[in-house]
Amino acid sequence: MSLEFLSSSAYWAIVISLASYILGDLLRKRLKVAIFNPILVSVILTSVFLLLTGTEYSQYRAGASFLSWLLTPATICLAIPLYEQLSVLKSNRLAILVGILSGVVTSFLCVLSLAMLFGLGHAEYVTLLPKSITTAIGMGLSEANGGYGSITAVLIILSGIVGNVASPFILRTLRITDPVARGVAIGTSSHAIGTAKALEMGPVEGAVSSLSIVVAGVLTVVEVLIVRNLI
Protein backbone atom coordinates (compact mmCIF):
# COMPACT_ATOMS: atom_id res chain seq x y z
CA MET A 1 0.00 0.00 0.00
CA SER A 2 1.87 3.03 -1.21
CA LEU A 3 0.30 6.44 -0.89
CA GLU A 4 1.42 8.58 -3.79
CA PHE A 5 -0.23 11.64 -2.30
CA LEU A 6 2.38 11.71 0.49
CA SER A 7 5.17 12.72 -1.87
CA SER A 8 3.35 15.91 -2.79
CA SER A 9 1.94 16.82 0.63
CA ALA A 10 3.70 19.43 2.76
CA TYR A 11 1.81 18.70 5.98
CA TRP A 12 1.30 14.97 6.48
CA ALA A 13 4.64 14.36 8.23
CA ILE A 14 4.02 16.99 10.90
CA VAL A 15 0.33 16.06 11.27
CA ILE A 16 1.14 12.38 11.91
CA SER A 17 3.97 13.24 14.34
CA LEU A 18 1.86 15.74 16.25
CA ALA A 19 -1.35 13.67 16.29
CA SER A 20 0.45 10.58 17.61
CA TYR A 21 2.31 12.73 20.17
CA ILE A 22 -0.94 14.17 21.51
CA LEU A 23 -2.51 10.69 21.50
CA GLY A 24 0.44 9.47 23.60
CA ASP A 25 -0.11 12.30 26.06
CA LEU A 26 -3.86 11.53 26.29
CA LEU A 27 -3.12 7.82 26.87
CA ARG A 28 -0.64 8.65 29.62
CA LYS A 29 -3.06 10.98 31.37
CA ARG A 30 -5.93 8.50 31.05
CA LEU A 31 -4.03 5.31 31.94
CA LYS A 32 -1.30 6.80 34.18
CA VAL A 33 1.33 4.37 32.88
CA ALA A 34 4.77 5.89 32.21
CA ILE A 35 5.40 3.72 29.14
CA PHE A 36 2.75 5.75 27.26
CA ASN A 37 5.28 8.50 26.85
CA PRO A 38 4.34 11.03 24.13
CA ILE A 39 7.78 10.87 22.44
CA LEU A 40 7.85 7.06 22.51
CA VAL A 41 4.24 6.66 21.30
CA SER A 42 4.80 9.20 18.51
CA VAL A 43 8.01 7.49 17.33
CA ILE A 44 6.40 4.03 17.31
CA LEU A 45 3.13 5.05 15.59
CA THR A 46 4.95 7.20 13.02
CA SER A 47 7.40 4.36 12.24
CA VAL A 48 4.53 1.89 11.88
CA PHE A 49 2.75 4.32 9.55
CA LEU A 50 5.88 4.66 7.37
CA LEU A 51 6.36 0.88 7.21
CA LEU A 52 2.66 0.20 6.42
CA THR A 53 2.48 2.81 3.67
CA GLY A 54 5.91 1.89 2.30
CA THR A 55 7.07 5.49 2.65
CA GLU A 56 10.80 6.25 2.74
CA TYR A 57 12.19 7.75 5.97
CA SER A 58 13.99 10.44 3.93
CA GLN A 59 10.63 11.65 2.61
CA TYR A 60 9.17 11.82 6.12
CA ARG A 61 12.26 13.58 7.45
CA ALA A 62 12.04 16.22 4.73
CA GLY A 63 8.40 16.86 5.61
CA ALA A 64 9.03 16.99 9.35
CA SER A 65 12.25 19.02 9.11
CA PHE A 66 10.47 22.06 10.56
CA LEU A 67 10.21 20.23 13.90
CA SER A 68 13.93 19.42 13.95
CA TRP A 69 14.69 22.99 12.86
CA LEU A 70 13.05 24.27 16.05
CA LEU A 71 15.37 22.20 18.24
CA THR A 72 18.33 24.63 18.27
CA PRO A 73 16.26 27.70 19.25
CA ALA A 74 14.38 25.61 21.84
CA THR A 75 17.61 24.29 23.39
CA ILE A 76 18.93 27.86 23.55
CA CYS A 77 15.76 28.88 25.41
CA LEU A 78 16.59 26.36 28.16
CA ALA A 79 18.76 29.28 29.36
CA ILE A 80 15.51 30.98 30.46
CA PRO A 81 14.54 28.49 33.23
CA LEU A 82 18.24 28.39 34.07
CA TYR A 83 18.29 32.17 34.57
CA GLU A 84 15.07 32.12 36.59
CA GLN A 85 16.63 29.64 39.04
CA LEU A 86 20.01 31.34 39.21
CA SER A 87 20.05 31.68 43.02
CA VAL A 88 19.28 27.97 43.50
CA LEU A 89 22.07 27.04 41.08
CA LYS A 90 24.56 29.33 42.82
CA SER A 91 23.85 28.09 46.32
CA ASN A 92 24.10 24.44 45.19
CA ARG A 93 27.03 24.75 42.78
CA LEU A 94 29.33 22.23 44.51
CA ALA A 95 26.66 19.51 44.72
CA ILE A 96 25.67 20.14 41.10
CA LEU A 97 29.20 20.12 39.64
CA VAL A 98 30.47 17.11 41.60
CA GLY A 99 27.21 15.24 40.89
CA ILE A 100 27.57 15.80 37.14
CA LEU A 101 31.28 14.87 37.21
CA SER A 102 30.49 11.61 39.03
CA GLY A 103 27.86 10.84 36.37
CA VAL A 104 30.24 11.51 33.47
CA VAL A 105 32.94 9.27 35.00
CA THR A 106 30.34 6.56 35.72
CA SER A 107 29.12 6.68 32.13
CA PHE A 108 32.69 6.15 30.90
CA LEU A 109 33.30 3.25 33.32
CA CYS A 110 30.01 1.58 32.24
CA VAL A 111 30.88 1.87 28.54
CA LEU A 112 34.45 0.63 29.14
CA SER A 113 33.24 -2.44 31.06
CA LEU A 114 30.51 -3.21 28.50
CA ALA A 115 33.05 -2.84 25.68
CA MET A 116 35.39 -5.30 27.39
CA LEU A 117 32.50 -7.65 28.25
CA PHE A 118 31.22 -7.74 24.65
CA GLY A 119 34.77 -7.64 23.18
CA LEU A 120 34.16 -4.52 21.10
CA GLY A 121 36.68 -2.87 18.78
CA HIS A 122 37.78 0.77 18.76
CA ALA A 123 35.03 2.03 16.41
CA GLU A 124 32.21 0.51 18.50
CA TYR A 125 33.82 1.70 21.75
CA VAL A 126 34.03 5.30 20.48
CA THR A 127 30.46 5.03 19.15
CA LEU A 128 29.23 4.23 22.68
CA LEU A 129 31.33 6.73 24.70
CA PRO A 130 29.14 9.85 24.23
CA LYS A 131 25.81 8.05 24.69
CA SER A 132 24.59 10.03 27.71
CA ILE A 133 25.12 13.55 26.35
CA THR A 134 23.15 15.72 23.95
CA THR A 135 22.83 14.37 20.36
CA ALA A 136 24.44 17.37 18.72
CA ILE A 137 27.70 17.09 20.71
CA GLY A 138 27.70 13.29 20.98
CA MET A 139 27.20 12.55 17.29
CA GLY A 140 30.04 14.87 16.20
CA LEU A 141 32.30 13.55 18.96
CA SER A 142 31.71 9.95 17.86
CA GLU A 143 32.41 10.69 14.18
CA ALA A 144 35.48 12.81 14.91
CA ASN A 145 37.05 9.85 16.71
CA GLY A 146 36.21 7.15 14.17
CA GLY A 147 32.84 5.98 15.53
CA TYR A 148 29.48 5.52 13.75
CA GLY A 149 27.71 8.88 14.21
CA SER A 150 24.22 7.75 13.23
CA ILE A 151 24.27 4.80 15.65
CA THR A 152 25.54 7.12 18.40
CA ALA A 153 22.61 9.42 17.63
CA VAL A 154 20.07 6.59 17.94
CA LEU A 155 21.65 5.35 21.21
CA ILE A 156 21.62 8.88 22.62
CA ILE A 157 17.96 9.38 21.73
CA LEU A 158 16.95 5.99 23.13
CA SER A 159 18.89 6.71 26.36
CA GLY A 160 17.03 10.02 26.55
CA ILE A 161 13.69 8.24 26.16
CA VAL A 162 14.66 5.70 28.86
CA GLY A 163 15.46 8.65 31.14
CA ASN A 164 12.23 10.44 30.23
CA VAL A 165 10.05 7.35 30.79
CA ALA A 166 11.81 5.74 33.76
CA SER A 167 13.19 8.67 35.79
CA PRO A 168 10.13 9.18 38.05
CA PHE A 169 10.16 5.48 38.96
CA ILE A 170 13.95 5.20 39.40
CA LEU A 171 14.28 8.39 41.46
CA ARG A 172 11.37 7.37 43.68
CA THR A 173 12.75 3.85 44.18
CA LEU A 174 16.21 5.18 45.09
CA ARG A 175 14.70 7.88 47.34
CA ILE A 176 16.37 10.71 45.47
CA THR A 177 13.92 13.40 46.55
CA ASP A 178 16.01 16.58 46.57
CA PRO A 179 14.95 18.69 43.52
CA VAL A 180 18.56 19.72 42.78
CA ALA A 181 19.76 16.09 42.89
CA ARG A 182 16.84 15.00 40.67
CA GLY A 183 17.81 17.62 38.09
CA VAL A 184 21.46 16.51 38.15
CA ALA A 185 20.45 12.84 37.79
CA ILE A 186 18.12 13.43 34.84
CA GLY A 187 20.21 15.97 32.90
CA THR A 188 23.45 14.00 33.29
CA SER A 189 21.97 10.63 32.29
CA SER A 190 19.44 11.64 29.64
CA HIS A 191 20.14 15.18 28.33
CA ALA A 192 17.36 17.26 26.71
CA ILE A 193 14.82 14.44 26.29
CA GLY A 194 15.05 13.66 30.00
CA THR A 195 14.97 17.40 30.75
CA ALA A 196 11.50 17.59 29.20
CA LYS A 197 10.41 15.32 32.09
CA ALA A 198 12.46 17.27 34.66
CA LEU A 199 10.63 20.46 33.62
CA GLU A 200 7.33 18.68 34.35
CA MET A 201 8.56 17.74 37.83
CA GLY A 202 9.30 21.35 38.79
CA PRO A 203 11.22 24.55 37.97
CA VAL A 204 14.30 23.65 40.04
CA GLU A 205 14.49 20.15 38.54
CA GLY A 206 14.16 21.66 35.03
CA ALA A 207 16.80 24.34 35.54
CA VAL A 208 19.39 22.02 37.10
CA SER A 209 18.72 19.43 34.39
CA SER A 210 19.24 22.07 31.66
CA LEU A 211 22.53 23.11 33.24
CA SER A 212 23.60 19.47 33.49
CA ILE A 213 23.17 19.01 29.72
CA VAL A 214 25.76 21.70 29.05
CA VAL A 215 28.23 20.76 31.79
CA ALA A 216 28.02 17.00 31.12
CA GLY A 217 28.41 17.65 27.36
CA VAL A 218 31.54 19.74 27.79
CA LEU A 219 33.08 17.40 30.40
CA THR A 220 32.47 14.45 28.05
CA VAL A 221 34.27 16.23 25.20
CA VAL A 222 37.33 16.55 27.46
CA GLU A 223 36.95 12.99 28.77
CA VAL A 224 36.79 11.44 25.29
CA LEU A 225 40.03 13.24 24.37
CA ILE A 226 41.67 11.46 27.32
CA VAL A 227 40.19 7.94 27.05
CA ARG A 228 39.53 7.48 23.32
CA ASN A 229 42.57 5.27 22.72
CA LEU A 230 42.04 2.85 25.61
CA ILE A 231 40.42 0.34 23.22
Next chain:
Amino acid sequence: MRFLKQLLIILSISLAGEVLSHYIPLGIPASIYGMVIMFTLLCTGVLKLESVREVGKFLVGIMGIMFVPATVGIIDCWDVVSGSIWLYLTVVLVPTVIVMAVSGFTAQALGRMKRGVKGQNES
Protein backbone atom coordinates in the same frame (compact mmCIF):
# COMPACT_ATOMS: atom_id res chain seq x y z
CA MET B 1 4.93 42.56 17.01
CA ARG B 2 6.05 41.52 20.49
CA PHE B 3 6.19 37.81 19.62
CA LEU B 4 7.98 38.48 16.34
CA LYS B 5 10.60 40.55 18.17
CA GLN B 6 11.08 37.73 20.68
CA LEU B 7 11.41 35.25 17.82
CA LEU B 8 13.94 37.50 16.09
CA ILE B 9 16.10 37.70 19.23
CA ILE B 10 16.02 33.92 19.75
CA LEU B 11 16.82 33.17 16.10
CA SER B 12 19.62 35.78 16.09
CA ILE B 13 21.21 34.02 19.07
CA SER B 14 20.82 30.72 17.17
CA LEU B 15 22.66 32.32 14.25
CA ALA B 16 25.44 33.58 16.54
CA GLY B 17 25.72 30.05 17.94
CA GLU B 18 26.00 28.66 14.41
CA VAL B 19 28.81 31.11 13.59
CA LEU B 20 30.77 30.15 16.73
CA SER B 21 30.21 26.44 16.15
CA HIS B 22 31.47 26.81 12.57
CA TYR B 23 34.64 28.76 13.38
CA ILE B 24 35.66 27.07 16.66
CA PRO B 25 36.62 23.47 15.77
CA LEU B 26 35.74 21.79 19.09
CA GLY B 27 32.69 19.83 17.93
CA ILE B 28 30.41 21.80 20.25
CA PRO B 29 27.05 22.46 18.53
CA ALA B 30 25.37 25.81 17.87
CA SER B 31 22.67 25.12 20.46
CA ILE B 32 25.16 24.91 23.33
CA TYR B 33 26.99 28.11 22.33
CA GLY B 34 23.58 29.77 21.93
CA MET B 35 22.43 28.63 25.37
CA VAL B 36 25.60 30.09 26.93
CA ILE B 37 25.10 33.37 24.98
CA MET B 38 21.44 33.64 26.03
CA PHE B 39 22.33 32.89 29.67
CA THR B 40 25.17 35.46 29.67
CA LEU B 41 22.98 38.15 28.08
CA LEU B 42 20.24 37.55 30.66
CA CYS B 43 22.67 37.53 33.61
CA THR B 44 24.43 40.72 32.52
CA GLY B 45 21.09 42.45 31.98
CA VAL B 46 21.85 43.19 28.31
CA LEU B 47 18.73 41.15 27.49
CA LYS B 48 15.61 41.53 29.63
CA LEU B 49 13.67 38.37 30.47
CA GLU B 50 10.50 40.07 29.13
CA SER B 51 12.13 40.32 25.67
CA VAL B 52 12.21 36.53 25.20
CA ARG B 53 9.89 35.04 27.82
CA GLU B 54 6.66 34.03 25.99
CA VAL B 55 8.20 32.61 22.80
CA GLY B 56 11.05 31.08 24.81
CA LYS B 57 8.72 29.29 27.21
CA PHE B 58 6.54 28.14 24.33
CA LEU B 59 9.55 26.59 22.56
CA VAL B 60 10.77 24.89 25.75
CA GLY B 61 7.23 23.62 26.43
CA ILE B 62 6.87 21.89 23.05
CA MET B 63 10.45 20.55 22.95
CA GLY B 64 9.46 16.88 23.23
CA ILE B 65 7.88 16.71 19.77
CA MET B 66 11.10 18.04 18.19
CA PHE B 67 12.93 14.79 18.97
CA VAL B 68 10.46 12.63 17.06
CA PRO B 69 11.70 13.06 13.43
CA ALA B 70 15.34 12.15 14.26
CA THR B 71 14.31 9.17 16.40
CA VAL B 72 12.10 7.70 13.66
CA GLY B 73 15.43 7.49 11.74
CA ILE B 74 16.06 4.30 13.70
CA ILE B 75 14.04 2.45 11.01
CA ASP B 76 16.84 3.24 8.55
CA CYS B 77 19.62 1.68 10.65
CA TRP B 78 17.41 -1.09 12.04
CA ASP B 79 19.42 -3.76 10.16
CA VAL B 80 22.63 -2.80 11.99
CA VAL B 81 20.91 -2.45 15.37
CA SER B 82 18.82 -5.65 15.19
CA GLY B 83 22.00 -7.66 14.45
CA SER B 84 23.31 -6.95 17.98
CA ILE B 85 20.06 -6.10 19.69
CA TRP B 86 21.17 -7.36 23.13
CA LEU B 87 24.31 -5.25 23.05
CA TYR B 88 22.36 -2.13 22.14
CA LEU B 89 19.59 -2.77 24.65
CA THR B 90 22.17 -3.28 27.41
CA VAL B 91 24.08 -0.17 26.37
CA VAL B 92 20.95 1.97 26.37
CA LEU B 93 19.41 0.65 29.60
CA VAL B 94 22.22 -0.18 32.05
CA PRO B 95 24.47 2.92 31.92
CA THR B 96 21.50 5.32 31.78
CA VAL B 97 20.06 3.91 35.01
CA ILE B 98 23.46 3.66 36.76
CA VAL B 99 24.51 7.19 35.73
CA MET B 100 21.16 8.55 36.94
CA ALA B 101 21.58 6.76 40.29
CA VAL B 102 25.24 7.72 40.89
CA SER B 103 24.95 11.40 39.90
CA GLY B 104 21.66 11.79 41.81
CA PHE B 105 23.03 10.14 44.95
CA THR B 106 26.24 12.18 44.85
CA ALA B 107 24.41 15.49 44.42
CA GLN B 108 21.89 14.62 47.14
CA ALA B 109 24.60 13.52 49.62
CA LEU B 110 26.66 16.70 49.01
CA GLY B 111 23.55 18.86 49.36
CA ARG B 112 22.67 17.23 52.67
CA MET B 113 26.26 17.51 53.93
CA LYS B 114 26.28 21.22 53.17
CA ARG B 115 22.92 21.80 54.82
CA GLY B 116 24.11 19.73 57.80
CA VAL B 117 27.22 21.88 58.23
CA LYS B 118 25.15 25.04 57.89
CA GLY B 119 22.64 23.76 60.46
CA GLN B 120 25.42 23.07 62.97
CA ASN B 121 26.94 26.50 62.51
CA GLU B 122 23.61 28.14 63.02
CA SER B 123 22.72 26.19 66.16
